[in-house]
Amino acid sequence: MNPNHRILFAGDPHGNFRPLIEAVRKCRPEAVVLLGDYDLECPLEHYLAEIIGLTEIWWIAGNHDFQSPCKYHSLFNSSLADYSLHLRVKEIAGLRIAGLGGIFLGRVWYPPAQPxxxxxxxxxxxxxxxxxxxxxxxxxxxxxxHDEFEAMKALQADILVTHEAPSSHRFGFAAIGELASAMGVKHVFHGHLHENYAATIRRNIRVVGVADQVVADLAGNLVNAGELAVSD
Structure with missing residues (x-):
């Protein structure tokens, strides 16, 4: 097996999980990590029934997952609810992966402004x-x-997965890079902004943006498109 395929990262599905299912069948990863914005009409496990048992399924939430009670409960009350990575670190396929779901909201905290x-x-x-x-x-x-974000800085991980982007993206936030640096991560994977790209930020942290309905591997290769996300 290609070692870069042992973990796959799925960009915002927005109701279409077929690219992820096909990528799992093709690559046979040990685990997949979903980066938010599922737009669920029924529990998450119904969409992923074909790959449950073939791979571990981990996730963080995006802003769309809070748009209605149905979307929210279909995720947070699903049979996969315990596989949320939000605000914690789990060892997955030999790597420590940390998760930060949600978005920066002006009425709560929108860095660099104070919370x-x-x-x-x-x-x-x-x-x-x-x-x-x-x-x-x-x-x-x-x-x-802010307080939960700051508490994460005491954790250590190899990979940070977020819905929001760090400053590698024009609509990203330097605070995400600061968190990644404090945690000692080497890679950040994010969704939300529907663009495929790869970049490097402070402390040589590699960032991979994964577009909607796209699946990337540990190297940033788009496994359901047969091409690199983008060069630096």
Whole structure:
């Protein structure tokens, strides 16, 4: 087996999981990592039934996964719910992979600006009495919260997967690169922006952007397109 195929990274499916399924059948990876924005109408395992048992399936959430209760519950209450990588590190196919789902939201934290809230409890306590004891709305659940982001810097990993992009992309954030550097990662894979590219940021960290409905391997090769993501 091609060693670069032992883990595959799937760009935003937006309801179309066929490219990922075909890539798994072709490459037989030990694991796949999904980079968010699934647009689910039923539980995630229904879409991936053909490859469950063939490979490990890990994921992070994107902004689309919080757009409606159906999309949210189809992901977070699916049989694959425990395979979320958000805010944690797991050893997958011999590599330590960390995940950061969600997006930067102006009403919560939009770097380089300072965060508007210390944490979720700070935000909820600021609300009207009736709302203080309620759960966060889906919109706020989609946000990257500053305190959780900072806590990740104490973790160590080989690969960081994110929905948002680092500053390698024109719409990316330097904060993602700072997180990757603090964690000692060598590679960042991200979705969200629907572009295939590869670049290098500070501390020689390799970034691979994976476009929607595209699958990349550990080297940044697009395994369902037969070409490199892009040269630096």
């Amino acid at each position: 508007k809230w210390i944490n979720k409890r700070h935000f909820l306590n600021s609300q009207k009495t009736a709302q203080r004891y309620s759960e966060l709305s889906l919109k706020y659940r989609s946000a990257i919260w």
